[in-house]
Amino acid sequence: MKTIYTFFLVVLCSTLTINAQKVVAVHSPTNGVQYFSDSAAFQEAYDASIAGDTIYLPGGTHTPPSVFDKQLTIFGAGHHPDATTATFETKISGQITLGENADGIHLEGLYITSNLVVGNTNDVSVNDIVVKRCRFGNIYSSGITETNTSNNNLFVENIINSIYDGNNLRSSSFFNNIIVSGNRNTSLTDLYFSNNVFLYEDINGTIYGGFTFYNCVLQNNIFVNQGPALSYGADSTFENNIFCHSAPSLGTDPTLVNNYNLTRAEVLVDQTGGAFDYAHDYHLQAGAATNLGTDGTETGIYGGVYPWKDYSIPTNPHISSKTISGASDSSGNIQVDINVHAQGN
Known part of the structure; x- marks a missing residue:
């Protein structure tokens, strides 16, 4: 040292x-x-x-x-x-x-x-x-x-x-990232997503938040997009995620295990819009923090194997x-x- x-x-x-x-x-x-x-x-x-x-x-x-x-x-x-x-x-x-x-x-x-x-x-x-x-x-x-x-x-x-x-x-694996949007025309295949926060991109009133997951495993994530179309793929597993929609579309033949449906206002402490902002607070509100991930820690970026480090210091x-x-x-x-x-x- x-x-x-x-x-x-x-x-x-x-x-x-x-x-x-x-x-x-x-x-x-x-x-x-x-x-x-x-x-x-x-x-x-x-x-x-x-x-x-x-x-x-x-x-x-x-x-x-x-x-x-x-x-x-x-x-x-x-x-x-x-x-x-x-x-x-x-x-x-x-x-x-x-x-x-x-x-x-x-x-x-x-x-x-x-x-x-x-x-x-x-x-x-x-x-x-x-x-x-x-x-x-x-x-x-x-x-x-x-x-x-x-x-x-x-x-x-x-x-x-x-x-x-x-x-x-x-x-490949994505742990505890903040991901703004995907390209629904791109096939994401055989990937693992854990404890991420998925935002969405709003360009002149058009929402770009959907992903095309094929045979992916998604656990303990938060999807803040209030629109119904989250996945356009097939055969993916969604487990212990928080969705800000009561009935999101998750592609063809998804496997759903113990997911949570909350309003967006109930989930993150201070986050608005679809873009990332350093000034926002991506901690879970007290009520949402009781919705645990598959490993018993909280969903989102502050839980899991790699809890988010504030200020992202290397x-x-x-x-x-x-x-x-x-x-x-x-x-x-x-x-x-x-x-x-x-x-x-």
């Missing part, structure tokens, strides 16, 4: 001069620690990395490589505005595309301004990835034949605008505050006070 703390202090202190660039670091079991501070620091760090390395991105905006084609761990400083006042959010300008050699990549604490592409239209398979406490646009995992699928991928505590094209995403040590004097003393020293907190999860 001491080494990690020292790294963060070095990165911060190296950026104190007025015109210094943001520092991106690569920690490598093989090549040691390398630092990059040019305008293309993220690209340079990626080029210098090898499979198994860890890249640390500071707050600020970074341009990503066109394709990530290595097994890397990439940490940012987080995306929640209230938790990144000292560092700024780590923003990825553009989309992240995972190539066929990106199996096992881990992304955490990033705000990806565009999409997350898992594979591509050439039927590239990407497996065993972890995406945790990130915010991004749409998930794309399309394919031509839907035979070379991407499997065993894990999405935990993310803010996801849409699963827009997930035809090639299979045998698991690497977090700089919560810093104070830097505006002038040096007679010896040329600058007073720097930094608070760094280890994260338990």
Whole structure:
């Protein structure tokens, strides 16, 4: 832990001069620690990395490589505005595309301004990835034949605008995410959804909230869409979910076990509309909290195996505050006070 703390202090202190660039670091079991501070620091760090390395991105905006084609761990400083006042959010300008050699990549604490592409239209398979406490646009995992699928991928505590094209995403799990909407024309097949909050997208009065689930298992989720059409697929299992409709349409031949039907006003503490908002409160109201999930914890993002961490702080040590004097003393020293907190999860 001491080494990690020292790294963060070095990165911060190296950026104190007025015109210094943001520092991106690569920690490598093989090549040691390398630092990059040019305008293309993220690209340079990626080029210098090898499979198994860890890249640390500071707050600020970074341009990503066109394709990530290595097994890397990439940490940012987080995306929640209230938790990144000292560092700024780590923003990825553009989309992240995972190539066929990106199996096992881990992304955490990033705000990806565009999409997350898992594979591509050439039927590239990407497996065993972890995406945790990130915010991004749409998930794309399309394919031509839907035979070379991407499997065993894990999405935990993310803010996801849409699963827009997930035809090639299979045998993967979504735990404790806030998912705004789906594309009902996209088949989501053999996926597991637990303790998510599903919102909906309202574009000029048109509601986009429906998903097409085929042979999926959905447990302990909350669907705030008050419209009846939630699923257009078939053969999925819905268990211990909260629906904000008395009789939602769940596709052909669904298996229904112990679901709850409440009005929207009875479910979340403070949430309105169909869009995600940091100012909203996604905790359950006292009455709704008595409607438990399959594991005996509450439904929604604060229950289950991966309870939502407020402020979405990533698991690497977090700089919560810093104070830097505006002038040096007679010896040329600058007073720097930094608070760094280890994260338990």
